[in-house]
Amino acid sequence: MKNVMLTIEYDGTNYSGWQRQNNAMTIQQRLEEAIKKITGNFSEVIGASRTDAGVHARGFVCNFFTNSKMPSPNFKMALNGVLPKDIVVLDAREVDNSFHSRYHSLGKKYVYTIVTGNNRPVIGRQYVYYFRRKLDIDKMKNACKYFIGTHDFSAFKKKGSSAKSSVRTVKELTIAQEDNLIKFSIVGDGFLYNMVRIIVGTLLEVGLGRFTPEYVKDILDSKDRSKAGKPVPALGLCLEKIFY
Amino acid sequence: MKNVMLTIEYDGTNYSGWQRQNNAMTIQQRLEEAIKKITGNFSEVIGASRTDAGVHARGFVCNFFTNSKMPSPNFKMALNGVLPKDIVVLDAREVDNSFHSRYHSLGKKYVYTIVTGNNRPVIGRQYVYYFRRKLDIDKMKNACKYFIGTHDFSAFKKKGSSAKSSVRTVKELTIAQEDNLIKFSIVGDGFLYNMVRIIVGTLLEVGLGRFTPEYVKDILDSKDRSKAGKPVPALGLCLEKIFY
Known part of the structure; x- marks a missing residue:
């Protein structure tokens, strides 16, 4: 065997x-x-x-x-x-026979891709989320720092998630813009159900000016799912790498 | 109207x-x-x-x-x-009512994209041709110059093509490589049936070492379709722009 x-x-x-x-x-x-x-x-x-x-x-x-x-x-x-x-x-x-791809994972990197602008994407539309409204990228970048570190992410997990603990460590969260593409890159030791998509959805609320960057801290502290943004659609999300 | x-x-x-x-x-x-x-x-x-x-x-x-x-x-x-x-x-x-999108076109730009390397592409595979074998890009770039200018492209059109004349002008033909992507960019006043795909297929023969770059000139002069390379598949081809 x-x-x-x-x-x-x-x-x-x-x-x-x-x-x-x-x-x-x-x-x-x-x-x-x-x-x-x-x-x-x-x-x-x-x-x-x-x-x-x-x-x-x-x-x-x-x-x-x-x-x-x-x-x-x-x-x-x-x-x-x-x-x-x-x-x-x-x-x-x-x-080695002792290796288990889930239990032994030390972390994961996800990338979420958004396309902005006046035209919905066609070529490559399967891999991006089209977001038409104007975003303040600087505010969004500013909000990223509140996610970094070890936190209880209860406010950023889908209700009904079965994970025993909601404490996770986000090691990196960056936003890069090139032309009409915005890429969110996140590295953590593990992610709760829908956590990446709710984090990106919350950053969009910041970019739209509905949340201040500092409000992210309040959302985390509240542990209240209803305070964070909506999850962005699945199609823009890509699991880039798993660390061992 | x-x-x-x-x-x-x-x-x-x-x-x-x-x-x-x-x-x-x-x-x-x-x-x-x-x-x-x-x-x-x-x-x-x-x-x-x-x-x-x-x-x-x-x-x-x-x-x-x-x-x-x-x-x-x-x-x-x-x-x-x-x-x-x-x-x-x-x-x-x-x-203006006199405008006709086909008759008044002065030229077109096409881009053909190839992915090389050991792994067939999955994400975005709909838009690229996977070519596993190693290519000599310098030789291919060297061959491009023979296509530039006004030539009888009979050797580079699909048999049964109904165009009255096979004379066309290729204004630009460039090859750019980035990581495992190779992009062929071609601008001309017009293209015969399958002409871009046969030109790229012929350049691949050069890259594989089966044709010398100079042999492209012989193929053009021969006006013989059987001398040129096979057309590459449609999925890698994209009509980028039409000039008026």
Whole structure:
């Protein structure tokens, strides 16, 4: 029995997120189907994260156990031969049997992309959120610092989230603007359900002038979900990297 | 009766090209349907070019005549309200009744995008051609100069092309590489059927070392389609701009 770690990229447009479910296609199911085609046996694939429906990934990590005699690196080409066009294995390697892609993750980097301007995007629209109204980027950048550090993010998690603790550490949060693209980049030790999308939605409220940058601190302190902004849509979100 | 000129962007992935046809969906048909929804009457839309199935455009130009009382610039927002997600009107304006988007075009700019490297692209794969083999970019750049100028491009048009003359002027042809992206940019007074795709395909033969850069001159002189390279796939091609 060996433990194979995969790094994968996927276009989440046509999937109901990572996790296997009844009556909806997911990335996990596609990978498990592909592995079964190659090894002849079902292997459960353990994912580092449960990305939502419509979220994309450039550096998702997962692992599975198999009795296959195929050298682990060869799974890259073998799986790519049977996976659909919207999923690709970037790397396959053997890891210690104790490795668990979710439990051993030290952190994650997400990027959220917004397109502004007068015209809704067409080419590449699957990967960006179109936001027409004018934003004060300096105010938004100013608000970022309040998120940095270790906080109780209860106000920034979707109600019904099952995580035991709402304390997380945000290590980096930056906003970069180039022409009509705005990219939010966030690194943390872990994220609560919808946390990245609610943080970006809250920063948009700051950019619109509805919240002052300093109000972010009040929202955090309140631990009250109703005070923060609305989550931005899934399509602009991409899981860039998982740290181990 | 007024003449309305539209500049549009479209994602050609799900279309059988520009021109209306039976049993296949095209950009022209979608626009004519949208105009009819707004004005109540059918207007034929005259396109500047007949892009192939799967080709994209960021600056396609077309025009139509209408008796509608709506101010011409208002067609932008009105059409965008009824067009599907993969077509957007960037500009609408009234032009002289003598204006014809195809006859009056002075030139066009196309960009062809290739992705190289060990991994097939996933995010954005709809807009690029994945070419795995190693290319000698310097040789390809060297070959570009032979295309510049006024030539008989018979060797670079698809057989069965109905154009009366095969003489065209290529004003610019450049290759830019950034990381694993290679962008071919070409400006000319007009292009024969499949001409851009055959030129790029021929440059790939140069990059692979199968043709010398100088051999491009022999291919042009031969006027023999069988001597040039294969056309590259439509998905990497984008009509960037039409000049008037």
